[in-house]
Amino acid sequence: xxxxxxxxxxxxxxxxxxxxxxxxxxxxxxxxxxxxxxxxxxxxxxxxxxxxxxxxxxxxxxxxxxxxxxxxxxxxxxxxxxxxxxxxxxxxxxxxxxxxxxxxxxxxxxxxxxx
Amino acid sequence: xxxxxxxxxxxxxxxxxxxxxxxxxxxxxxxxxxxxxxxxxxxxxxxxxxxxxxxxxxxxxxxxxxxxxxxxxxxxxxxxxxxxxxxxxxxxxxxxxxxxxxxxxxxxxx
Numbered sequence: 549x550x551x552x553x554x555x556x557x558x559x560x561x562x563x564x565x566x567x568x569x570x571x572x573x574x575x576x577x578x579x580x581x582x583x584x585x586x587x588x589x590x591x592x593x594x595x596x597x598x599x600x601x602x603x604x605x606x607x608x609x610x611x612x613x614x615x616x617x618x619x620x621x622x623x624x625x626x627x628x629x630x631x632x633x634x635x636x637x638x639x640x641x642x643x644x645x646x647x648x649x650x651x652x653x654x655x656x657x658x659x660x661x662x663x
Numbered sequence: 664x665x666x667x668x669x670x671x672x673x674x675x676x677x678x679x680x681x682x683x684x685x686x687x688x689x690x691x692x693x694x695x696x697x698x699x700x701x702x703x704x705x706x707x708x709x710x711x712x713x714x715x716x717x718x719x720x721x722x723x724x725x726x727x728x729x730x731x732x733x734x735x736x737x738x739x740x741x742x743x744x745x746x747x748x749x750x751x752x753x754x755x756x757x758x759x760x761x762x763x764x765x766x767x768x769x770x771x772x773x
Binding site: 551552579581583589590591592593596603604606607639641643646647648649650651652653654655656657 | 707759761
């Protein structure tokens, strides 16, 4: 099992461009979580998805950010019209069931730099 | 509001010395707490969870509900323990998301 995969590992965008971050969960996992780590801060929850459904998006900024987890393919975190404040490391985690006792396994992260 | 606090940003000890990384939480429900570790250039990985009550790589952590703490301890630190350590609280009534502390960087000197 290759573990949680994220790509790209590093992404550079200019202000106003779009950023697309991909997350492939571990085999058999249907629960995906996205977290953001701003410089000098801990990880902050953004969104929780199951296949084709957004379960909890309470940590997502209200504008420019969206996430999906289609029936086929990876989960995508999309940031439109990026600004410098979006520069951060974005981590995704996957789990088997989302229930008590379950473990979230993390990907290596995508480091987004906005110029 | 739910919160996890790790008061030390950096903890530096000598090899063989005892280590305690502090973690306090604020949560009105039944907590499930974790310690994650991130070694240099590696991904975040689970170190231990309170429900398992196990010892991993010599580390232990006990949940103290009275003090709302989940401190990570190791009696004799090793150089390979140098890493970032994150304490996390899982909220099952909110979809299972993790609330992380700010992290403590442990540096074990030879």
